[in-house]
Amino acid sequence: MTGRLAANxxxxxxxxxxxxxxxxxxxQLLAPLILFPTAxxxxxxxxxxxxxxxxxxxxxxNFLSFMLAGSIVQSxxxxxxxxxxxxxxxxxxxxxxxxxxxxxxRYAVVLGRLAATATLGAMIAVYFIVLGLIFGAEIKxxxxxxxxxxxxxxxxxxxxxxIGAAIALRTxxxxxxxxxxxxxxxxxxxxxxxxxANLMLDPAAWIAQYNPLSFIVNGIREPVIDxxxxxxxxxxxxxxIGIGAFGLLLCEGALRGRVRRGV
Amino acid sequence: MTALRGRSxxxxxxxxxxxxxxxxQLAREFEGGIKAVDGVDLEVAEGEIYGFLGPxxxxxxxxxxxxxxxxxxxxxxxxxxxxxxxxxxxxxRRQIGVALQEAALDPLMTGRELLELQATLHAIPKSEGRxxxxxxxxxxxxxxxxxxxxxxxxxxxxxRLDLASALIHRPVVLFLDEPTTGLxxxxxxxxxxxxxxxxxxxxxxxxxTQYLEEADQLADRVGIISGGRLVAEGTPAVLKAEVGKPHxxxxxxxxxxxxSRAEEVLTRFGxxxxxxxxxxxVELDAGASQVGPIVVAxxxxxxxxxxxxxxQPSLDDVFVQQTGQHLEGAQRETDETEAVQP
Numbered sequence: 001m002t003g004r005l006a007a008n009x010x011x012x013x014x015x016x017x018x019x020x021x022x023x024x025x026x027x028q029l030l031a032p033l034i035l036f037p038t039a040x041x042x043x044x045x046x047x048x049x050x051x052x053x054x055x056x057x058x059x060x061x062n063f064l065s066f067m068l069a070g071s072i073v074q075s076x077x078x079x080x081x082x083x084x085x086x087x088x089x090x091x092x093x094x095x096x097x098x099x100x101x102x103x104x105x106r107y108a109v110v111l112g113r114l115a116a117t118a119t120l121g122a123m124i125a126v127y128f129i130v131l132g133l134i135f136g137a138e139i140k141x142x143x144x145x146x147x148x149x150x151x152x153x154x155x156x157x158x159x160x161x162x163i164g165a166a167i168a169l170r171t172x173x174x175x176x177x178x179x180x181x182x183x184x185x186x187x188x189x190x191x192x193x194x195x196x197a198n199l200m201l202d203p204a205a206w207i208a209q210y211n212p213l214s215f216i217v218n219g220i221r222e223p224v225i226d227x228x229x230x231x232x233x234x235x236x237x238x239x240x241i242g243i244g245a246f247g248l249l250l251c252e253g254a255l256r257g258r259v260r261r262g263v
Numbered sequence: 264m265t266a267l268r269g270r271s272x273x274x275x276x277x278x279x280x281x282x283x284x285x286x287x288q289l290a291r292e293f294e295g296g297i298k299a300v301d302g303v304d305l306e307v308a309e310g311e312i313y314g315f316l317g318p319x320x321x322x323x324x325x326x327x328x329x330x331x332x333x334x335x336x337x338x339x340x341x342x343x344x345x346x347x348x349x350x351x352x353x354x355x356r357r358q359i360g361v362a363l364q365e366a367a368l369d370p371l372m373t374g375r376e377l378l379e380l381q382a383t384l385h386a387i388p389k390s391e392g393r394x395x396x397x398x399x400x401x402x403x404x405x406x407x408x409x410x411x412x413x414x415x416x417x418x419x420x421x422x423r424l425d426l427a428s429a430l431i432h433r434p435v436v437l438f439l440d441e442p443t444t445g446l447x448x449x450x451x452x453x454x455x456x457x458x459x460x461x462x463x464x465x466x467x468x469x470x471x472t473q474y475l476e477e478a479d480q481l482a483d484r485v486g487i488i489s490g491g492r493l494v495a496e497g498t499p500a501v502l503k504a505e506v507g508k509p510h511x512x513x514x515x516x517x518x519x520x521x522x523s524r525a526e527e528v529l530t531r532f533g534x535x536x537x538x539x540x541x542x543x544x545v546e547l548d549a550g551a552s553q554v555g556p557i558v559v560a561x562x563x564x565x566x567x568x569x570x571x572x573x574x575q576p577s578l579d580d581v582f583v584q585q586t587g588q589h590l591e592g593a594q595r596e597t598d599e600t601e602a603v604q605p
């Protein structure tokens with residue numbers, strides 16, 4: 001049993017490494033993860049920096065510190081989407097058939113892809129933390145918070161990636177997965193990512209209040225701008241687990257459907 | 264046990280005695296009631312090269328996908344390397360190597376990376392996988408390109424890499440789904456050579472193809488599938504012999520009354536066929552051994568032969584006889600053969 005587990009872990013690690021390498025070697029997959037969120041962060045910070053003076057805006061040293069969590073989560077969602085596109089490309093070109101014809105668990109194929117998404121999520125968190133620190137952001141809770149942000153970002157990427165992977169497995173189409181991209185922005189703007197929910201108008205404010213993404217954003221943001229709050233972190237963890245469980249269930253159904261439908 | 268529809272004549276000659284692949288009434292129906300494979304019975308012996316021939320959409324790939332556990336059958340049974348594909352797919356996957364249509368390779372990986380990944384998928388220890396990968400790269404002639412990205416490979420190189428990756432774990436049964444489709448004649452022959460070597464080493468090969476020559480050159484036995492059904496099966500020689508006898512095509516040096524005099528001679532050897540564009544044709548009762556005597560007889564009758572061509576029945580003729588249609592690959596093959604001739 002342990003041997004089988006170790007063999008599966010080795011397969012997941014090998015597939016994860018291959019997927020990370022694939023992303024790093026394909027600029028069109030890598031660009032959205034870094035360039036777009038960085039550009040948006042720069043534009044927002046430069047153009048909307050005075051938003052911190054609005055009544056009701058959370059107490060924060062500077063707008064960059066507030067925006068950092070939004071950019072990280074934006075990049076995380078792009079990572080999930082980008083990973084799903086890469087997975088769909090693998091399916092389209094028959095690479096996954098090569099994997100499914102090997103004596104490995106089909107779940108290992110999905111987990112390998114998600115392991116890569118989680119790794120990229122962690123790399124992104126480190127990138128934005130360093131970028132933020134260079135340009136004047138301050139992390140109130142110091143190194144433990146930075147580590148926590150990396151963990152939360154990595155697991156969030158995995159959770160969002162699982163939904164994307166399920167869509168890829170179900171549709172076999174990179175174009176369909178790519179078509180979901182605008183939805184990412186809708187979900188982002190209807191959350192706390194770029195603007196505090198308490199300053200939004202209804203129904204956006206109401207949606208943002210219950211949007212699981214807001215819980216994750218706040219889990220990242222609070223140790224940066226304020227401090228540790230157990231409830232906030234528990235909500236963030238619950239959101240990640242909920243989204244991840246939902247995505248993995250979808251993947252399970254999609255995998256079963258593939259063999260049945262023969263696609 | 265093997266279905267030999269539309270076939271009569273001598274019994275099938277197989278190289279082994281144990282079935283490496285055995286299907287009974289194997290069927291696959293897709294949504295909308297489309298029957299891609301409709302009750303196929305196959306028996307492929309250990310160590311045999313079995314050519315599965317048919318045009319696009321005949322059910323070749325669907326059959327291979329079921330035999331390689333990528334698709335569940337909706338009817339019948341299939342046993343590969345002693346394991347049921349539906350009940351024990353994991354055991355089947357451990358025994359088989361698969362090179363699917365269109366060489367599904369990641370263009371961003373290097374050849375070496377792909378083989379090492381494939382070794383991991385088959386639980387081969389890292390150092391052994393690396394050694395085996397290098398050995399296979401040497402074997403398929405890709406050592407120099409091993410660290411280049413697959414995206415820079417030619418079609419033939421990709422196919423050879425695909426073949427190497429299917430062999431990383433020394434499979435008992437190798438499935439090759441149209442391994443040479445789209446390749447130039449030289450690359451195609453390189454793949455054939457490799458398949459022959461593998462078979463010499465004892466690997467059973469299940470080869471789907473739409474190229475007649477490929478089936479003819481490689482396969483010990485051929486199964487012809489059309490509309491999801493196996494319409495003929497046997498050795499290429501037996502199948503072709505069932506279609507008809509070989510015929511001789513002759514061009515004679517220009518002389519008065521040559522045709523009537525030639526027909527008189529040719530009738531002694533077989534049934535004359537209608538002439539085409541000045542070429543005389545005769546069906547030979549006793550095959551190629553009659554060519555020499557015919558030329559001599561024509562000379563004795565004062566007729567000089569300018570050129571002659573012995574035409575054997577082809578697998579396309581078999582296909583036409585069984586289905587009333589030509590194989591799609593047949594014409595393309597002829598064109599390519601002509602293209603490489605000086």
